Amino acid sequence: MRRIFPLLALLAALLAPRVPAQHLNWDLHEVAWVMRPAADGETIDMEMTLNPLLDRDRVVVRIPLWRPGSYRYANYQDRIKDLHAVDQDGERREILELDPRTWEVDAQGATSLQIRYTLPVTNEADEGETPAIHLRSPMTFLYTEDTKLLSHTLRVELPSGWDFASGHRPDAHEKGLFRSPDYDVFVDCPIALGGLERHSFMSHGTEIEWVLFGRLPSEAEFSREEWTRKLKAISEVGYDIFGSYPFEKYTYLFLLNGIGGVSGLEHLNSTSILVNHRGVKNGSYIDPLESVTAHEFFHLWNVKRIRPEQLGPFDYTQDVRSTDLWWMEGITSYYNDVMLQRAGLREDGWFWASQSRNFLSVRRSPGFGTNSPERSSWTVWDPDPSKSISYYDQGQMLGLLLDIKIRAHTENRRSLDDVLAFLARWIDYPGPGYSQDELQRAIYAVTGWDCEQFFDRHIEGLIDPPFAEILPLAGLDVVWIEADDPYVGIGFADEDELELAIREGTPAGEAGLQSGDRLLQIGGERVRDLDEVRAALDSAQAGDEIEVRVRRGGSTKDVTITVAERGRLTFRISENPDASPSQIAIREGLLTGTPESI
Template sequence: MKANLVFILILVFIFFGYQDADAQRRRGKSKKPKSAKVVQTPPNVSYTVSMSKPWTHLLEVEMVMNWPQMPKKAEVKMPVWTPGSYLIREYARHVQDFVALDANGNALDWRKTSKNTWQIDTNGAKAIRIGYYVYSNDLTVRTNELNYEHAFFTPAALLMYPKGQLKAPSTIRVRPYRNWKVATGLPPVAGQANTFKAENYDVLYDSPFEVSDFKELKFTVRGKPHRYVVTGDGNYDLQQIADDTAKMIEECYKLFGELPYDDYTFILNTRGGGGLEHLNSTALQWNRFGFEPESRYTAFLSLVAHEFFHLWNVKRIRPDALGPFDYENENYTKLLWVAEGTTSYYEGVLMRRAGLVNANYILDAKASIAGRLYRQPGRFQTSLEEASFDAWIKSYRPDENSVNRQISYYSKGELVNFLLDILIRTNSAGAKSLDDVMRLLNDEFYKKGKNFTPADFQDAAEKMAGTSLDGFFKKYVSGKEEIDYNQILNQIGLQFVSLLPESDKGYLGGNLSESNGRLRLTSVPANTPAYENGLNADDEILAIDGFRASRRFLTFYLGSKKSGDKVKLSVFRHDKLMELDVTLGKTPASGYKIVPVENPTEEQKRLYRQYLDEDLG
């Protein structure tokens, strides 16, 4: 005990002796004045986009950068992708005639240091002017096009940014060709014609432009201004489109209780196809004669519903990796099945609630998706989370083997969200739904400045269901199990059936296309007779049992055969004639439908009506 006490006293003596000596050393040193902290200020960036010769397809870009802290070697970068489209697109490949000047017009030396980076020797200049052209002859919602009719451009595919300065504000002035008008979701700069401002690059790159002699129709929903801007002729009724769109916007307002923007612009080009979501606008493309008949018009409204719902789901309710963005690399997430699949599901929900389609439309659409999924062996190879994560290398690059290795996070995601909504409704006795999940994510993540994770989404769904959904998520989201539709559908009085059950009729199993009299295999699903008997994608089928093959004849001829019968196929493979003996298999079930169960209970009827606002039966 005494020894311990002595040891403690020695430690105390050493400690205080050190403190005293240290204090004396500090007193002996002269105080140095603290250096002033340098405040980093962002550059002042302005762009001018011109289009003096539309027939050349060259958009002319001038970028002026004023920066008191201009580095000796300034770097500007071109994004390699644009949010909402998960593929590295290498926009820099379209840049040409790059120049850099100081404020006096003196040329500055520059060099490329990577595929999308230009480095400039600034020579002490605090303001530099950069010029370049971008070849723009590709009309998609994620690229640029300039021609005799219009200019459409996606800023991420056109405008460079200063390295490390994605939070910097900027302005963009458009010099339209002749009498063309300019439309974008960006707010205008007061007193400056065709000039707009962005608070940062995430906003700038999220704001497409349409420049043309477009048609414009304005309308108001809940006091907020909206407009359609349309370039191109077609068999559309713009007033009808606006009226039907307003109904869907109203349903979104009812769901979330607000419209989180000051104004909204729908940019529509009547060529191409597809859409891309943005914070307060969307870019839509549709075939000019694709607004009739009613089925095609309904498909167009479905696209509108999808892109508009994105202004919550993805643009504000953000999955973990989707914002703020890295514009030079892939932004990986396992949640595209929510970003896109949930949004695809709400297309039909919004249209049904707006009275634009009936319940059968919803159920037939889901049955059709399920039928297509059954024809994809890839459903046993890739989960929804894996499909989401691998979108960058697979989704936009399908090949002949995709059917065997992949699924779509859009379509299977839509199915899983459909079933999840029903599961939440039935477990909560109709008190909660997927709507409540989306509202929770909006309130707890978007409004609190957070992104959500896969665990957050599952937690939100379980909170609304009032029970664990771990089995559901493990089977159908992170797992690859066959979906048991009836286990869930039966709870609201529905059943998933095949109108054409499996039969002994002869079956080959390859996917075919016919063009100019040539019958070709486009893909060969695994485990089909075509696959097991050695047929390959791109084989040209010339004859079956010595008879000239056409798609129509092949269907007729196989219809006369039975499972187990053998046929001889004559094919060209790489221009070499081959003959293959094929043993036919059974024709799988098809013609899937979702229909009412027999003798539904009152509870099933109640839940069904609450869900689809129609009586069951």
């Protein structure tokens, strides 16, 4: 009898008449897109087709306020030019701007609409070469609220000699057509267009492609064979941690341009990474490029699949906040170091030096002691330089400590690797993300360690983690020295122009200097560059008064700065040569990933 009642109830529910949900329209079944890049690489014509339409008075289209993975407001609407719409007869339809990111299109009597606009784009190629264009999809494609869950298709009409690369998957039945199950997946794919250099390799029976475009290096400057080897090594560390790849094919997009450094963004089956072309050609940016590459690849799992419930499906109309960015980004930062070490791309001692630098970065941040990891995650949308602290750095520090605590508690039978692998299977993307406190539950389920107190004190709270107690569990020594140094608090937003960047609460700020001031004199002597500034301040001692002249607007201002003292920190992690076998096993497990029980 206990089994019969649920069955009868289920049958009754299935046989009951269905009532259509309100506000659903059953006319549209997909959104069709066509892109037409101009041969000069300066613009792209965009076309969004909504067909068929039934009895609609209007269609409201939007451009996202932000893009997933980049937690800041954006002004993508500024790039949309000549927005217009035509119906099935080619007649223009009226468009009303509701707000800077939202437009209402007249649809009365229309059976289909084509919404068209032009995007100015940046040609990243060297002069005389085939144009090279990088597109971030949330700033490229419009959407409507009632079509976000519909299939989206893309056709790209390329000029002669151009190529196309992306994480978009080809349609199974129509050549040249790409299909995504919904808008979130559709705009998750960055796009490379134009002159592309393509490479690929196989890993565990799966194709991984990598694409170079922009201002390309010569083979002598950047060995493609060597980079393929490194990418394969990085990718396979991720495979070893999680036991499988969550994609049919993966695409690395590497844009070499004039960016000042390296940056990247994670996606479900691809990543786009931007790097300064000079730094690649002279070799100075290869290590940072490897680090960002490992970081974005690990995001395949941690962020794109292991994620809090509010991070997908996405609301593109407002900020989406989480207290767990320390986990999303910071644990990933810990693992980009882990991956480089286990991939054999770093020398002995590098891993501990990297963690030491990160600990120092946390301690030196203005927000240390005032912004917890959860708080810094939540307030990323409201940056305050006087209280800033990186949830990347906080999370990386916590990743190392959590990994050691888990290994010590389980006698090295379990690690943070196991927790992440469990979360990836448990959440089972595209299922919903985890809810509040389920990270703690997952750690307990995998390891038996009740980490509630650790989270309360060091993640939600402001208590400094007990690194001096935890690190020795892995056979690690810690050198921690604090000393006082003279401190003026002068920083620069533009070193060439000596334009000041002044934080509140510093001696310079208390004296009345402001960000944007241009430094002219120190101690009555003119200063023309950074070397002269350092020389003028080199002999300053705590309690000294320094006369400073700056230009503010159209006038000069003289202020007197009283030199203060600031603690100088030295923090160094090193391997204890007298560690016990159990401590050595944990330490080696961190570096190699091979679990060896004590």
